[in-house]
Amino acid sequence: MPVVENNANAIPEDWEPKIIAFCCHWCTYTGADLAGLNRMNYPANVRVLRIPCSGRMNPQYVIEALNKGCDGVLVCGCHPGDCHYVTGNYYARRRMMIFKRLLEYEGLEPGRFQVKWISGAEAGKFRDTVMKAVEDVRALGPINLTREIPYFELPAMPDDDEEAFNAVPEEVFPEEVNA
Amino acid sequence: MSRIGVFLCYCGSNIAGTVDVEAVAEMARTLPGVVYVETNKYTCSDPGQEGVKNAIIEKGIDRVVVGPCSPRMHEPTWRKLLADTPVNPYMLEVANLREQCSWVHKDKAIATEKAKDLVKMAVAKVARLSPLHSTEIPVHKKALVIGGGIAGMQTALDIADAGFKVTIVERETSLGGKMVMLDKTFPTMDCSACICTPKMSEVGNHPNITVKSYSEVESVSGYIGNFEVTIREKAKYIDYTKCTGCGACETKCPSKVINEFEQGMSKRTAIYKMFPQAVPSKPVIDAEHCRMLQEGKCGVCAKVCPTGAINYQDEDKLTTETYGAIVFATGYKLIDWKPLYPEYGGGKYPDVITGLQFERLVNASGPTEGHILRPSDNKEPKSVVIIKCVGSRDPNKGKAYCSRACCMYSAKHAHQYLDKVPDGRCYVFYMDVRTPGKGYDEFYMNTVHDGAQYLRGRVSKIYKEGDKLICKGEDTLTSQQVTVAADMVVLETAMVPADGIDELAAKFTVGRDADGWLVEAHAKLRPVETNTAGIYLAGTAQGPKDIPDSVCQAGAAASKVIGLLNKDKLESNPQISRVNEALCQGDGACANICPYGAISIVEKQFRENSRKVTRPVAQVNPGLCQGCGACTVTCRAGAMDLMGYTNESIMREVDALCQW
Secondary structure (H helix, E strand, O other), X not given: OOOOOOOHHHOOOOOOOOEEEEEEOOOHHHHHHHHHXXXXXXXXXXXXXXXXXXXXOOHHHHHHHHHOOOOEEEEEEXXXXXXXXXXXXXXXXXXXXXXXXXXXXXXXXXXXXXXXEOOOOOHHHHHHHHHHHHHHHHHHOOOOOOOOOOOOXXXXXXXXXXXXXXXXXXXXXXXXXXX | OOOEEEEEEOOOOOOOOOOOHHHHHHHHHOOOOEEEEEEEOOOOOHHHHHHHHHHXXXXXXXEEEEEOOOHXXXXXXXXXXXXXXXXXXXXXXXXXXXXXXHOOOOOHHHHHHHHHHHHHHHHHHHHOOOOOOOOEEEOOOEXXXXXXXXXXXXXXXXXXXXXXXXXXXXXXXXXXXXXXXXXXXOOXXXXXXXXXXXXXXXXXXXXXXXXXXXXXXXXXXXEOOEEEEEEEEOOOOEOOOOXXXXXXXXXXXXXXXXXXXXOOOOXXXXXXXXXXXXXXXXXXXXOOOOHHHHHOOOOHHXXXXXXXXXXXXOOXXXXXXXXXXXXXXXXXXXXXXXXXXXXXXXXOOOOEEEHHHHXXXXXXXXXXXXXXXXXXXXXXXXXXXXXXXXXXXXXXXXXXXXXXXHHHHHHHHHXXXXXXOOOOEEEEEEOOOOOOOOOHHHHHHHHHHHOOEEEEOOEEEEXXXXXXXXXXXXXXXXXXXXXXXXXXXXXXXXXXXXXXXXXXHHHHOOOEOOOOOEOOOEOOOEOOEOOOXXXXXXXXXXXXXOHHHXXXXXXXXXXXXXXXXXXXXXXXXXXXXXXOOOOOOOOOHHHHHOOOOOEEEEEEEEEEOOEEEXXXXXXXXXXXXXXXXXXXXXXXXXXXXXXXXOHHHHXXXXXXXXXX
């Protein structure tokens, strides 16, 4: 995994991370509402953008967000197997897994793009996810897509395509996908 | 230029307590396209709503952003409100200022900043939305029930009693399914035929029910309210308008065939009724075994038929009809235990029988007229071993699941055996006894008191010694090896989905689980609906069940169907996928990934470069599309977009957050 050195001096004093969270209407958005009903408290750095299903999540949105200056992006959907639309989150899982590898290959710090599965009942998990994301991104500092990328080794890719697609992607990014 | 109206809400102090709503309003006035901003103490109240309505008309607003509570709470309220104004109900965006802002943040300055961002995003999105109109889908007030077992019959009766037309498609020659094969039913021990056959004749005589026996579904197209189904009625070789069901033909037919209804324990003729009380009570000719149809010689039935109903030239008939709703009541079959359990003889001992064969043996109209006689030598077995969970709860050989009804019917079999053979001994090998149901455990305890010997353990081997079947097993409660010399062994085998359900489910795009059972839309909250709108489940098509549960589910499925058929028109959800045909390559990636089978690839004619060209493009069926948007991402050409959540609108939302 890439190790990014942050020059703490470069961070403006009043800087607050700006994170966009793409949330599935049926689970995470509901969970976020529940967090509100329970008056849970979490950092205000995350702005939720509602999508009908994590399967609707087009990687272009992530690129757009990072390009336009978002410091981090969260994608949240239903737990695998629980999709309101039967299979949407399976597609999301595969797409996001590959896309995350691409972003990391291109030099994006892993903490800036996170994928989580949060059900409508998991208000606490939503809060924790937001807190963790904010913490991670704050540690990374403001996004800078033009900085020089330190050389690092990517984790080994599974041997063949079939395996890459079918494997439960534990090895690739354990926390996010299987959490 | 869009004319956006922004309506922000204090929600008493719920929002205003932590968000400076006036500051947000001040900011909103500066946003592009915004022509009017209003704050209100309670926007969702009647006066609040009235104010929104008036402002829309006075200011000529054409799209609306509201900033109160979660859209999950009041989005439908706002849509309804807009329907009464010149603004299209889908030109609306809700900024969630309460659940996801004021309630979760304490610092007023920070919460206000976030609220501003949320309103910016909503304004950016709403500016890119286009008006959507839901179309009305007509509902054909007619239901199709696939399967004529107890679940199918109960569903059909309930729907028909509510006044709607129902067609039942039954693959066999008669209604009745598995229930009519049973002898008695637990826990009340009422005779199965006595409660099932009246239902069959009620179905057969109901003015609203059409029974299509010996028929199967050939193909299906369409969507909720409008399923076009083609049914293949197999050739019966008998004119049912002439046949009186007298049965003269059956007595004279020279071909003798293994009787499937009697579980292979007797013979039937090639022209046959499944059983005497069959509905429809008329025979069919089994073409495979009829001498006339195979060899062209015989024709006895035609000679004896007093009404001249026999027609050897009969052919399969295809009929196509439109149905508003479809119920799957396709039932189960017993697992084929023979290849799985060679240690039980794998079918080589005729006296190792299945539970369903036992039902026929003990049935007064069965092959032995109700005398329990073992198949090999027609002697009364003096000792019987019943083995439960053959194929169930056995992931190594059969299925991991519990077949749910076997504990009860094995207790019933033990009880019936001890009742008919008072000097007999009955041993039941079990893994657990599961009796959750009204009167079930009492029934089981009675069987134990009757003298049935319950042994906790599996039988590891059955072999023949003389005319005895030696069953070797373990009693795990005493940790001892047990050997029982039995005259007959009854295997209570697992239920598995009926044959052909894979093809049928694929035709209707109904999901199946790993074991092949049809999948309900939600295990708890939508147990009789499938993920395809307008298709419902009843009985064991969904998973193993006993009769009371099947009947319950049949009633539930019927009530869903009645609810649907009661409507004259359905309003379709307009937030569905739309194809840009100019961009579409017709490669079908979207069609492959759609979980509802809503996308098809059609050849269409276009004028391109002043020439006529025909090329394939995707077509979305608005009745089937549920609006998940998975297809939009998979489209390489970017031709698919999801109305209400268009790529453009989401991109602008992202931009608004980052740049405004």
